[in-house]
Amino acid sequence: METVTNRAYAEMVKKASPPSNSARNIPLAFLIGGAICTLGHAFIKLYTSRGVPEETAFPAASVTLVFLSALFTGLNIYDKLAKYGGAGTLVPITGFANAITAPALEFKTEGYVMGLGAKMFIIAGPVIVYGISAGVAYGIIIYLFRLY
Amino acid sequence: MATNIGQYTLRLDQSPSIIGSAAIGGKKEAEGPIGRMFDIVNNDALFGQKTWELAESEMQHQAAQKVLDKCNLAPGDIQYLFAGDLLNQLVASHYGLRELGIPFFGLYGACSTMAESLILSSMLVEGGLAKKVMAITSSHFCSAERQFRFPLEYGGQRTPTSQWTATAAGACIVAECSQPPYVRAVTVGCIEDKDVKDLNNMGAAMAPAACTTIKRYFQDTLTGPDNYDLILTGDLGQVGSDLLIQLLQREGYDIKKKHADCGLILYDQRTQDVHAGGSGCGCAAAVLCSYIIPAIKEGKIKDMLFIATGALMSPVSVQQGQSIPCIAHLLHLSSTPNPKPQGGNL
CATH class of the missing domain: 3.40.47.40 (Stage V sporulation protein AD)
Structure with missing residues (x-):
């Protein structure tokens, strides 16, 4: 008997491994992600109806969502929602808040400096690093070519 | 004495016995099909400890104590101890078993560690190098997640092929041929x-x-x-x-x-x-x-x-x-x- 080659085995693995259930995951992501964004919009409406100027109401709504996400992460609810929401809970600003709050909670057993402080950005760190880097690169391009 | 048969297999002619075993499980494991058979079940995932790592250590400690109790033995009756877990530097075993005072070997074989520790225990007994040897391993969902994957509260979807790390521990004592298994x-x-x-x-x-x-x-x-x-x-x-x-x-x-x-x-x-x-x-x-x-x-x-x-x-x-x-x-x-x-x- 000849043993299975790596390539042949990779084919076997592909066949034996069930794929993610996209027919269920994608609509759920749309619904839950959409609901989070609708909630954000409801906050904007609420704040503007109370006389908050629009340029303040927008960031205020984001801040509210970030707060709620962190709160629900602490209450062990956000991860359960994400189990169904998938990309719908990952993509909005609430996903970012969850990615910072979750390691902060998890690693506080290693202390407030090397645990909570250092590991807080273990998941969100790359987003910040490359987000800021892209912003700087974009700024330089605009400056050099005097697009504005 | 043991006999080599073929290139890879060792027949243990004396047939050492596993004279006792004990199993510990968490809440989810206790709710599973064989949950009723565990010796100790703890619904508190922290096992009364401050961290997940200490919780896993506590599980190992309880498993070791339970198997000793079931066999009416004291730690001093055990000549060697083989133990392992999934954590870096085997901290669950090292902290959980430090008070036992049994000559200790730490093993890392990932999820194969129970077989690895049992094989080594059986070999020692078969070779007449020890009368009683303990083998023990553990894993804890929460300590494994934070080491190998993501923090517990992080919102993510698991793929259908992923497996769930058990919060459980098992311990066996191997001794000279006396009773099954x-x-x-x-x-x-x-x-x-x-x-x-x-x-x-x-x-x-x-x-x-x-x-x-x-x-x-x-x-x-x-x-x-x-x-x-x-x-x-x-x-x-x-x-x-x-x-x-x-x-x-x-x-x-x-x-x-x-x-x-x-x-x-x-x-x-x-x-x-x-x-x-x-x-x-x-x-x-x-x-x-x-x-x-x-x-x-x-x-x-x-x-x-x-x-x-x-x-x-x-x-x-x-x-x-x-x-x-x-x-x-x-x-x-x-x-x-x-x-x-x-x-x-x-």
Whole structure:
């Protein structure tokens, strides 16, 4: 008997491994992600109806969502929602808040400096690093070519 | 004395006995199909401790204490202790067992550690180097998640091929031949790597190692699946089990009717949301110590193979793009000892 080659085995693995259930995951992501964004919009409406100027109401709504996400992460609810929401809970600003709050909670057993402080950005760190880097690169391009 | 049969298998002619076993489980494990058989169940995932790592240590400590109590032994009666877990530097074992004062060997075989520790214990007893040896392993979902994957509260979806690390521990005491189950033969596995890189599909990574070890055992002993009541793999889960059956089929062995997997016994795959099944050192350990060993003792299982498989990567090696090296160790457990040699060569 000849043993299975790596390539042949990779084919076997592909066949034996069930794929993610996209027919269920994608609509759920749309619904839950959409609901989070609708909630954000409801906050904007609420704040503007109370006389908050629009340029303040927008960031205020984001801040509210970030707060709620962190709160629900602490209450062990956000991860359960994400189990169904998938990309719908990952993509909005609430996903970012969850990615910072979750390691902060998890690693506080290693202390407030090397645990909570250092590991807080273990998941969100790359987003910040490359987000800021892209912003700087974009700024330089605009400056050099005097697009504005 | 033990006899080498074939290239890889060692027959333990004295047939050391597993004289006692104990299993500890968490809440989810207790709700599973064999939850009632655990010696101790703790619904508090922290086991009354401050951190997940200490919780796992506490589990090991309780497992060791329980098996000693069940056998009416004191730590001083045990000559050597083989222990392991999934955590860096084996902290669960090192902290959990530091008070026992038993000469200690720490083992890392990932989820194969229960078989690895049992093999070494049996070899020491067989060789007359010790009278009583303890083997113990554990895993904890929460300590494993934070080391290998993401923080617990992080919102993410698990893939259908991923496995659930069991919060469980198991401990055995191996002594000279006296009562079932007897360890009749062992096959130590080689490291095998089929270039699987998906951390969420460990069963697929480990199945080839299990296939090789089982095949070598069958070839060495001139036996086949029909000679055993049960071929029990540790933690291949659904995907790995399917692949193992296919791989052995290609080698000419049909194990489908005899095969079961600890990762599929510990949890109800349908209702307990564990995706492809359970995993972790504690999974194979708890299933063996709570369900299998008593079944052999009662004669419900006469001859079986226990093959625990381990994925030997680290988060660092996988981030560096390396594939997952795997291993599988095998023990032949039986309700009867090996027949006494009649003199002359076999």
